[in-house]
Amino acid sequence: MMDVLPYLVAAWVFLVGCYGLATSRNLIHAVGCLAVCQAATYVLLLAVGYRKGGTSPVFADFTPGARAVVDPVVQALALTDVVVGATVTALLLALVIQVAKRHHTLDPDELSELRG
Amino acid sequence: MNRRLRMWVLLLGLAGTAALLVAAAFRLPAFGTGFHPYGDRAVHEALARQTANTVAAVNFDQRAFDTLGEETILFAAVLGTVVLLRQARDERHVEPAPADVAAPVRRYALVLLPVTLVAGLYIVAHGQLTPGGGFQGGVVAATALHLLYIAVDYRALERIRPLGLFEVGDAAGEAAYLVIGVAGLLAGSSYLANTILPHGTFNTLSSGGTVPLLNAAIGMEVACAVVVLLARFLDQAVEIEGEGANEGENEGEGERT
Amino acid sequence: MADVLIAVALLLVAATATAAVAVRDPARQALVLSVLGLTLTLLFTVLQAPDVALSQLAVGSALTPLLILLSVRKARRRSLDQVRAEKEAEEGGT
């Protein structure tokens, strides 16, 4: 079970985020759901890079080679994306604020009705 | 398309994606596998360049060009937010009323402000040794400044926050990254190559060649970017009123904490 | 033991993510999202990725919730402004 559990959790988090995104009645809530989807990618990346019995590849407190280490490449991918993802969330929220200013509603359904 | 039909389409799509993802999960290498060819090579390279934190080495040495791309996305996202949230012609600026903050909260936040700032700078500076680096430390340092908003109020934050300077700092961080990259070219190697500086002694602050410099550049950019972002959002939420607003009352900073 | 820790962290993340989607009010969702950030921090630490944990923590504990709450506040003020303006227009008409 442990062989696939992390991948299944990543899939579940992604799907649940997508469901929330599609059924959301509030654009701010939708942006939050997108953040959940993003979290799924981090879980998947780090799960791929894990090595049983390994420790983090930071050699500040032990000599290289003394312990097995996990994959640093996927960690580097995830780490930059976390911060960049936050600024993209900010950009989306700025768009939502603009929508609220122009159309006085945050409900995506009402917005599509506006456009006719 | 009505709501009901849309729901069915959604559920169908989710079920299909779920089936594919589960099928893929069982075909992936088992969780915790010992086979990490890229990881092993990355660790080997990082140690050859005397960088103790191999994650930082991957980010700022082996894949430094990719990080430049990430950084540019960040820069563009901040620029977009600034453009979207500027004060429109039909809006006006209203001074928020001073907030009434409980004395212990104020004292706590004012004591913690320098501590958090130092912690942020520590995380940036030790990025090549211990977990951390420019991305994380930058956010922590920027959050530290906003303790002033919690401790006093938004006006106090505005007074010590020359926003123009932070906007310049954001661009300067990005530019510093580019310049360090070009320095690699000028030194006769390739763009962003970690060859212009000696790699130093393993596990000391000056190890890793250009890794600490790039870390500092990213730290500056991220910190300034977060300050600018939050400034725009705070302006919108606290200060800028729409056309229909009543001059007399403002919802700014009245409540107690 | 390491496997148990990872499994617990994974299940916590799954449960928190579900809760974050199920809570429909954005302000309340921001709270669940910050707990999601915390559980992700734990998961990344047990997956031996303290760098990513630190990143997630810096962003998830204060920055994202603050952005969401400020957006909620701005959107609410917009609608308040709108209601007020309509009321004024009505009073002007009668």
Place this chain on the structure above:
Amino acid sequence: MNAWLVAAAVLMVAGLGPVLWCVATGPLRRRVAAQNTGTLLVCLVLLLLARGYARPPYTDVALVVALLGPVGTLVYARLLGPEMGDDPQQGPLTKAFAVIASAAVVLPLCVAEGPGRSLVKLLLIGAILVGGNLISSKALAGARPKEADDHG
């Protein structure tokens, strides 16, 4: 397998499970209080993990939680204060739990650590954690509805 990791796992299940439930349900004030307790628990778990994996650098993550966790709660108290005005106040039990849990985790860690720089760091994290948690509980209890405000 060692006792520190077992303790961390127990704290995760027994601590964060209820926290998650309280954050997702109930009145707003209880939700914010639960989030506050959540940051405290995560910090303690991280300290236990750093010890359990024998990796001192991991304590940096715990330090950042101790610093930024209360900031998040103070933000909630400031921005959601008007909304949770009428919600029932949290009893003294939450505060007592915060102090007792922190002491129960940090003191054994200090004993295991022995004198040195890491001990100072550990005590510092513990102090920031407890102080921050108590202050943010206080701020949370002081958050009042807007109507009671004297402005305007």
